[in-house]
Amino acid sequence: MTASHSETAVFDLLDRGIQQFIWQQNWHELRDIQGQAIPLILKADRDVILAAPTAAGKTEAAFFPALSHLCQSPTPRLIVYISPLKALINDQFGRLEILCEQLDIPVWPWHGDISASRKQKFLAHPAGVLLITPEALEAMMCGRGSAVAKIFANTAYFVVDELHAFIGNPRGKQLQSLLHRIERAMGRQVPRIGLSATMGDMRLAAEFIRPGQGEAGQEAGQEAGQEAGQEANQGGRVALLTSKSDQTDLKIAIKGFLKPTPPPVPPSKDKNAEEEEPDQIIARQIAAHLFQTLRGHHNLVFPNARREVERYTLLLNDLCDSLGIAKEFWPHHGNLAKEIRTDTEIALKQSDRAATAICTNTLELGLDIGRVRAIAQVGVPPGVASLRQRLGRSGRRGEAAILYGYAIEEALDAEASLATLLRLGTVQMTAMVLLLIEKWVEPPRASNLHLSTLVQQILSVIAQYGGTTARQLFSLLCAAPAPFHAVSQAVFMNLLRQLGEQELITQDPSGLLLLGEKGEKMVNHYTFYAAFTSEEEFRVISGGKNLGSLPISQMVTVDQLIIFAGKTWRVDEIDDSHKALYVSPARGAMPPIFNGAGCRVHTRVRQKMRQLLEGDDVPSFLDPTARRFLAEAREAYRRGGLADKIILDQGREMMILTWLSDDANEAILCLLAASGVKAALAGPFVAVQKSPDLNEEGLRRRLRALAAAPLPPIPQLLAPAKNLLREKWDWALSRDALQASYASQFLDLTEAHGWLKSQTAFLGNSG
């Protein structure tokens, strides 16, 4: 009774036009997160994070009260909604326009595909709802710097959608900087509303949406947020609202597959009679199982790589062909043409015909594709957070969410590596599923200095104001609580000098910083607006139709056969000057190669793997083959006595069994390298090369010495490291700054040093 009473009270807070809209939609009650958010957002006096799964009504939870605020304001006001995807802006525009038309509030989509004339109309009357990308906002800051204060003068709210997709990466840092610069230009703070998936530590989201206020806000809130009996945190500067309706049942099955061993010598030199590779044979077996399991429903298959998306789409549709049934498997990844991707999205939305998408994480974010019956994960997922997002797509109308995992292992022959003996793929996938069940997910990395993005923002601020002093620049971008407050004045001044040397900036006699010759050129090109890098690519064209693109770095020759968009093609012509690849349909081909760096595994995952290897419990979701893999792994672990070992002799190399994150392992690797020891990353381990000067006892001594000594300064630590360029503006940094930036992004020195110190007792005993 109290609940419905308070819900009525909340409903009454909304503007009359919005109430009517809700009646027209035949919605009988407000969703949990909406009830929580409406009174808080209406007041427009604080920042709010709304955390709920996809399709829990987050957008309405933000827009109902924000639009009510607009309706009740006597003067024209503006909501600035920021989305990481153009497709999401188009989705939201369609939905909001229906509501806003009734309220007489204009809605303005603004991104690269929107015509200049439409943008001009908004600029003439900047009020209503602006739907924009960070890059388009960046373009506004550089290109219309003097008008920024006027354009945003009436802003009542910033709404950031898919907040979790921004945290910890260059684009997120850019967004924080843009919001901060707009507020500084206006001379006041604007309430920020963040819409996010539920994350392990929501304080990181609060700290992201309002740097310097998020963490403190949470602590203050823990005392005050009790009254409503919800997870709401209403006492701090940033309010955290979490949806309670995040409870879906889970059904999980992990199936093991053994990869065949290739014959040592090819039986025949005849190309036509060439044996299938092991990768293709195992894919064929898994495809047969996927076909049998998924057919006739709506599902998503995640095989982790675009190459595999192509391989599986073709295999599955060939199975449809051979049975004479209609194709029901559709490809979806970032290199496919928009039209092909849209076809897949439409197929998923149609409920009268079965459709399964074979996809990469393009289908992880909040695009409107409806719910599917099941998710198939082929191989180890890139992270627990990612696995959870993927699974969030499954579970229709209150049904359980279903996960089919496929774990692939190699034969245990005489040459089997430690990773094969320990069945690390199966163990990691199992560990990740167990952590998912425990509701743990990786926190985003918060220590990153983001010097590359700082370079972009320095150039952008100079363009915005037509010139600025070093002092003003530092105060705007780096003085707490500005987004780059981790950057010290000394590092900042060094950076400015370096940018001067690169002719990106220059200083006039009065001391004013201006764009240099090179800086001017770069800022005035449209590629400046994105904070992230992108590869050069060939467009792939067949019969005048654009199929998508392939990385230019891939060797392609005329007459080569390739798989693309789930079909097979012959390359007819390569046009280097127009970066185009002309293809026509053909039979029999190999999937193309795309580039990519590896993903970083968290310490918690590695600990869970070790726990699994040392335990006896067999998770019930493993099939007989996966159980056998786990048993073999445990047997190898016990036989090797790995529980009591830190260093394992592997003949030519020695494995340091850290079971730490990739970031901590890479830090140990750097510590060793700086002291002259050659080492490499090996999953949960660090592999050290043996030499006449370095045996196991020598390595123990080295590790003990590293534990006892203070951490060396970064320049010394990364002195032997080469090729540290990772982000867009890294080329413009000095060696020192580049090393600092790299270390802040990829190394966990604290954890590495802590581990070394904790192991000294064991390292002391020889043998």
Place this chain on the structure above:
DNA sequence: GACCTGCTGCGGGTTG
């Protein structure tokens, strides 16, 4: 040993 995202202003031509 992975994946994803985004992008302006202007000049010149044509049409109503």
